[in-house]
Amino acid sequence: MTHSLAYTNKELLAILQETKTIAMVGASPKWNRPSFFAMKYLQEKGYRVIPINPGVAGKEILGEKVYASLAEIPGKFEMVDIFRNSAAAGPITEEAIAVAVDKGIKVIWMQLGVINHEAAEKAEAAGLTVVMDRCPKIEFGRLNAELSWGGFNSGIISAKRRRVRLS
Amino acid sequence: MKKTKTPGFETRMIHAGTQPEPVTGARQTPIFQNTSYVFHDADHAASLFNLQTFGFIYSRLTNPTVAALEERLASLEGGRGATCCASGHAAQILAFFAIMAPGDRFVASNRLYGGSITQFGKTFKKFDWQVDFVDVDNPENVRKAIGPKTKAIFVESLANPGGVVSDLEALSAIAQAAEIPLIVDNTMATPYLCRPFEWGADLVVHSTTKFLSGNGTSVGGAVVDSGRFDWAKSGKFPGLAEPEPAYHGLSFYETFGDMAFTMQAHAVGLRDLGATMAPMNAFQTLLGTETLSLRMERHCANAKTVAEFLENHEAVDWVSCAALPASPYHDLGLKYLPLGAGSVFTFGVKGGYEAGVKVVESCELFSHLANIGDSRSLILHPASTTHRQLTEEQREAAGAGPAVVRLSIGLETVEDLIDDLGKALAATV
Numbered sequence: 001m002t003h004s005l006a007y008t009n010k011e012l013l014a015i016l017q018e019t020k021t022i023a024m025v026g027a028s029p030k031w032n033r034p035s036f037f038a039m040k041y042l043q044e045k046g047y048r049v050i051p052i053n054p055g056v057a058g059k060e061i062l063g064e065k066v067y068a069s070l071a072e073i074p075g076k077f078e079m080v081d082i083f084r085n086s087a088a089a090g091p092i093t094e095e096a097i098a099v100a101v102d103k104g105i106k107v108i109w110m111q112l113g114v115i116n117h118e119a120a121e122k123a124e125a126a127g128l129t130v131v132m133d134r135c136p137k138i139e140f141g142r143l144n145a146e147l148s149w150g151g152f153n154s155g156i157i158s159a160k161r162r163r164v165r166l167s
Numbered sequence: 168m169k170k171t172k173t174p175g176f177e178t179r180m181i182h183a184g185t186q187p188e189p190v191t192g193a194r195q196t197p198i199f200q201n202t203s204y205v206f207h208d209a210d211h212a213a214s215l216f217n218l219q220t221f222g223f224i225y226s227r228l229t230n231p232t233v234a235a236l237e238e239r240l241a242s243l244e245g246g247r248g249a250t251c252c253a254s255g256h257a258a259q260i261l262a263f264f265a266i267m268a269p270g271d272r273f274v275a276s277n278r279l280y281g282g283s284i285t286q287f288g289k290t291f292k293k294f295d296w297q298v299d300f301v302d303v304d305n306p307e308n309v310r311k312a313i314g315p316k317t318k319a320i321f322v323e324s325l326a327n328p329g330g331v332v333s334d335l336e337a338l339s340a341i342a343q344a345a346e347i348p349l350i351v352d353n354t355m356a357t358p359y360l361c362r363p364f365e366w367g368a369d370l371v372v373h374s375t376t377k378f379l380s381g382n383g384t385s386v387g388g389a390v391v392d393s394g395r396f397d398w399a400k401s402g403k404f405p406g407l408a409e410p411e412p413a414y415h416g417l418s419f420y421e422t423f424g425d426m427a428f429t430m431q432a433h434a435v436g437l438r439d440l441g442a443t444m445a446p447m448n449a450f451q452t453l454l455g456t457e458t459l460s461l462r463m464e465r466h467c468a469n470a471k472t473v474a475e476f477l478e479n480h481e482a483v484d485w486v487s488c489a490a491l492p493a494s495p496y497h498d499l500g501l502k503y504l505p506l507g508a509g510s511v512f513t514f515g516v517k518g519g520y521e522a523g524v525k526v527v528e529s530c531e532l533f534s535h536l537a538n539i540g541d542s543r544s545l546i547l548h549p550a551s552t553t554h555r556q557l558t559e560e561q562r563e564a565a566g567a568g569p570a571v572v573r574l575s576i577g578l579e580t581v582e583d584l585i586d587d588l589g590k591a592l593a594a595t596v
Contacts, residue, residue, distance in 0.1 A: 032417045037219045044211075044220060112424050138426075146221040148184060149229060151237030151429055152248040157174045157182045162189040 003120040005133050009156065012139050015107055015129060019078045020048065022136070023070055025092050026083030027051030029061045035083040036061070038111075038137040045140060050077060070095050076104035081136060086116045093119035097126045111135055176243065176359065181457050184238030198450045199231040218414065218422075218434055228433050232446040236453050240379070240389050241429075243358040243456070244371050247394025248429030250437065251387060251449060255354060255374025256286055257442035258388030262350055262372050264440060265431050266318050266404055269295035273319040274312045276303040277564045280327040281554035283352070284561060287321075302564070306337040313345045318403060320347065324363055325355040325504065327539065328549055328573040329566030330487040330512040332499035339367025346401035354378075355511055355539070359463045360504045369396040370428070375448075377540025381455035381462055385448035390432055394425035407431055462542070462578060467507025469584065470576040476585045477514050482522075482592040487566060488512035510576040511539045513549075513566055520569035522595040523548045527572060529591035532583060544577035544584055 022042060027049070028035045039049045039062055050073055051061045057068035067073050070080065070092075080096045082089045089110050096105055108123045110116065110132040120130040141147040142154045145162060174182070185196045204223035206212035214220040223229050233251050241249040252258050263273070275287055277300040287298040301308040303322055313320075320342045322333040335351065342349035348369035353361060357378045363371050373379060375387035398407040398420045407427050410416035413435065419427040437443055467490070474488040489500035489508035500508045516522045526546075527535050533546035537553055547553065549567035562568055576584065 031217070032415055032422075034422045037217075037422060040214060040219045044214065135424075141221050145186060145189075148238045149221050149223060149231065149234050150248065150426070150433065151229070151234050151241065151250055152426060153183075153238055153241035153246060155173070155242075156186070157178060158186055159182065159194075161187040161192050164189045 003117055003124070003130060003132065005115070007131060007134070009143060012131070012134075013143050015079070015109075015131065016136065016140055016143065019107060021075070021077035022047055022049045022079045022081050023052055023073055023077045024049050024081045024083060025052040025070070026088075027053050027061055027066070028083075029053075029056050029059065029066075038081075038083070038135060041137045042140070048077075049081075070103065071099050073103065078104060079107040079109055079136075080105055082108070082110045082114055084114070086110075086114050089114050089116040090119045093123050097123060097128070100126060100128060107131065109134070109136055112138075177460050179239070179242045180359075180459050183242035184235040185453065196232060196235045196450065196453055198446050199226075200446055201230070202226050218417070218430065226446070227441055227443050228437050230443075230446050230449070232453075233444050233449040236375075236444075236449040236456075237389070239453065239456055240358075240373065240375075241391055243459075244353070244391045245358075245362055245364045245393075246371065246391040247425050249389050249391040250429055250432035251375070251389045251444040252437065253388060253442040253444055254386050255352075255372065255376060255388040256282065257440070258372040258374070258390045259283065259286060259352075260440060260442065261388075261432050261436045262370055262390045263291070263296060263319070264436050265406055265428060266348065267294070267296045268405070270297075270316060271318045272297040272299060272314065272316045273321055274299045274301060274309050274317060275321040276323065276326065276333065277301060277561075278303075278326045278329055278331050278566060279321075279323055279352070280354075281549065281557055281562075281565060281567060284565065285556050303333055303338065304331075306334060306341055309338060310341050310345075313341070313347070317345065318347055319350050321350045321352070323352040323355060324361045325489070325509050325511075326566075327355050327511055328513045328547075328553075328571070330489045330494060330496060330508070331566065332489050332496040332503055332508070334499055335363055335366035335368060335503060342369070343367065346403065348396050355509050356504055357459060357463055359460050360467070360506050360509060364393045364395075366503065369393050375444075375452045376538070378463065378466070379455055379459065379540075380448075380452040381458070381540065381542060382451070383538055383541035383543065385451040387444045387448045387452055390428075392428040392432075394428075396428070398427060406435075411435065463507065465578050466510035466576060469578065469581045470510035470512065470574075471507070472581045473574065473576050473584055473588065474512060474514075477588065480589075480592055482517050482596050484515035484517050484570065486512065486514040488514075511573065513571050513573050515568070515570045516572055516592070516595060518570070518595050520550060523570050523572050524551060525595045526588075526591045529594040530587050531590070532579065532587040533574070533591075539573075539575035541575065542578045544579055545575040547573045549573050
């Protein structure tokens, strides 16, 4: 059975609201890489993003220490965001399943263009929620009307007034 | 997981892009008559300039009222994003600016709106962008005209002024095989009558001045991106797929995926070409789109009735309107414009250039002016106005010969329009 790639706005919003900490596998220290863009944006929106990149383990990206693997992250995190190719998503998902209980992982999120049905099936069997072929930055922006600011079709039709947080 | 149901066209026409303004709760979209936007801090400013976060910097690039219209047009066309700009001509420059380099070429229909023929054939040459005009009725002509430097195919879904319908599906197959985008000017049809993306087009351009705004108040344009074209695969589109020096080596396609074109059109196109849409014009156009389906239905019904009247009139040589069964484009019209063939069409009056001028000048209710897609009915003699800059040969090819009169049928009582034209035609015999 292949995992459907259609997600309702409600499902995605619930994931983004319940998540506080994200382990980003494949985070790059180079400022003009897509993963750097996503990490910076998600930090700005209040998420803690912990970078995973064996090549630069021990160094820092955007003020966060880089780890070589999910198992090495000391605290808990609810989401694993996979910024690697579809094949690499397989072993990363297996690693996430192995430490899921210990680390409190609830969601495996694979980036735009990253689709691995076999990994998704295993993760869902282990009780994890899976999102594939999406970017949490774009979905956050889309669901909070920020994507619309750039002239993009958010697909959101609503006459409800959004709540704005006041400081 | 269940799929979210897409709301219907009429619902999107009224709601897409225009949720209530969250700070005040204003239900109608405010006119953000404003040039620039305050940053939270230096880091926020840096993120905005680096394109790392969504938000406003300066209204030459983006403006909240203009963005609302962009999202609405993207939604109505079924695209990923849209870039609004100062006019339909600006939309064409923006579209080609993203994909062309000096020395590049594109293939375009030889029956385009006269202003497009002049822009492509004369002004684009100054950028060393070269156009090959062909008769697209035979798609083979398009295939033959494509060379290694060809970067796009450009047609109008419904051509101005001739009542000509393009075979979008056949043209899209040719574009796909050549790994180049099909760009469709959908001004005359509007997304209510035709949605080129459903037939394989990659980019749609609009003069929003016409039916979208609808009342002849606001000049504007838009480029809508389907989000489906692979800008990296062929290596032909370095402006979108290669590192952009003005953004420290960022590649738009790699970083923004299906949003690359629209990001580039704002962050490079509008930034450096500067042909921005005014917020007031965006507001007027948003109001226009709210009633688009209702207006287009009446425009089409009135136009068909007037075309049938002219077809049987003794002073009229021929009528070129895809709504008429006698039109060679009738079948293509049924396929691509099933809800109606628009309201702009031409007819040939007996007696040549003089008779054409006479008809235009004898109308009382039709306004003699160079626009289309107004709630008012409009009349024009292309040979002496919009197509004046063309050669005689080009005018004939574009369906704008000496005896041709162009009508843009409005929303008035149709009997009054027929009466007015009848009197004007009587003056020619």
